[in-house]
Amino acid sequence: MTAPELAEELEVSVRTVYRDVEALSSSGVPVYADRGPAGGYRLLDGYRTRLNGLTPAEASSLFLAALPGPAAQLGLAEMAANAEMKMLAALPPEPRSHASRMRERFHLDVPGWYGDADETPFLGEVAEAVWEQRPLRMTYRRWGPRDVERVAHPYGLVIKGGAWYMVASAGAGGPRTYRVSRILSAELLEGRFERPERFDLAAFWQGYATEFRERRMYNGEAVVRLEPGADKLLRHTVGREVVDTALAAAGPPDRDGRVVLRLPIESVTHARWLLLRMGTEVEVLEPAELRELMAAAIAGLARLYGVRPD
Structure with a gap:
C-alpha cells in the first residue's frame, strides 16, 4: 500500500505514515518500501510480533501487576513491573493516559489493618510445585498436638487477607486447603502429577469459604x-x-x-x-x-x- 492509501485507511496524515513506518522499521519490524509506479510499503510475509516483547515469565506475572506485595513474595516483582511497563508503552496515547491515571488513583492493599502478612519461607517451593505440577513433600503443622508429613499435589495458591493458602490433594478425599505459613519444610519431588482438567480453583475456594463460615467458623x-x-x-x-x-x-x-x-x-x-x-x-x-x-x-x-x- 502507498503512503496516501495508508493515510486514508488510518485517517491520519501522510507525514504521520512516514514517521510511523520509520519508527516500526527502527524497532525491528520488517516493513520496507518498494520504489516506482507500482511501489508502496510492504510487510515481510509471515511476520508475527510477540505482544509487547513480553517474556513468558512477564506474561504469567501480569495478573499480579496490581499486587506488588504478593508479586514480591512469589519472586515475580521485577517481572510484574516489567510487564506493566511494556503494556503501558504499547498502548496508544489516550488509553495509556487512562491506565496511568488508574494506577495513580487506585491502590490495592491486601493485608488487614491489625495484622501483618504471614511469614511464608516455603512459598517459592509451593509456587514452583503448583506451576510445574510437581509433587511436594512437606512437614505441616496442624492445629492438633503434632506435626504431620504429607506428599501433596498442589493445584493452586490463594491469598486471603494477607495469608497464602495452598489447595492440594494429599491422598484420598479430594483437594484440601493448607495454610502456607504452617509448612515447616518443603521439598520438590521428581516427576509430575496430572492436574484434574475440570478443577476450578476459584469455584473450589468459593465453596470452601462458604462451608468454613457456615459450619466450621x-x-x-x-x-x-x-x-x-x-x-x-x-x-x-x-x-x-x-x-x-x-x-x-x-x-x-x-x-x-x-x-x-x-x-x-x-x-x-x-x-x-x-x-x-x-x-x-x-x-x-x-x-x-x-x-x-x-x-x-x-x-x-x-x-x-x-x-x-x-
Whole structure:
C-alpha cells in the first residue's frame, strides 16, 4: 500500500505514515518500501510480533501487576513491573493516559489493618510445585498436638487477607486447603502429577469459604442484649454480615430501645474476648458459661484497677 492509501485507511496524515513506518522499521519490524509506479510499503510475509516483547515469565506475572506485595513474595516483582511497563508503552496515547491515571488513583492493599502478612519461607517451593505440577513433600503443622508429613499435589495458591493458602490433594478425599505459613519444610519431588482438567480453583475456594463460615467458623451461639445505637460498634467487633443477619431476625426493641440478638460464635472464650471490647453496650444473656466468663473478667479488671463494687 502507498503512503496516501495508508493515510486514508488510518485517517491520519501522510507525514504521520512516514514517521510511523520509520519508527516500526527502527524497532525491528520488517516493513520496507518498494520504489516506482507500482511501489508502496510492504510487510515481510509471515511476520508475527510477540505482544509487547513480553517474556513468558512477564506474561504469567501480569495478573499480579496490581499486587506488588504478593508479586514480591512469589519472586515475580521485577517481572510484574516489567510487564506493566511494556503494556503501558504499547498502548496508544489516550488509553495509556487512562491506565496511568488508574494506577495513580487506585491502590490495592491486601493485608488487614491489625495484622501483618504471614511469614511464608516455603512459598517459592509451593509456587514452583503448583506451576510445574510437581509433587511436594512437606512437614505441616496442624492445629492438633503434632506435626504431620504429607506428599501433596498442589493445584493452586490463594491469598486471603494477607495469608497464602495452598489447595492440594494429599491422598484420598479430594483437594484440601493448607495454610502456607504452617509448612515447616518443603521439598520438590521428581516427576509430575496430572492436574484434574475440570478443577476450578476459584469455584473450589468459593465453596470452601462458604462451608468454613457456615459450619466450621461458628460452633455455638450467644444471646446478647444490645444497647441503642451500639450496632455500629458491634459490626466493627464481630463483622457486618453477622450483625446484619442477627438484626434482621431479631424481634422489636424493648421500651428502652434495647434489642436481643442471637450471634454465632466460634467459642465462648473467643466470644468473651470480642464482647469485652463492647463494654457496657452489650449484655450477655446466654449461654451461662459465657456470662460467667464475662463476669469473671469484669471482676478481675475491677481488682486490677482497685475498683470496689458498690
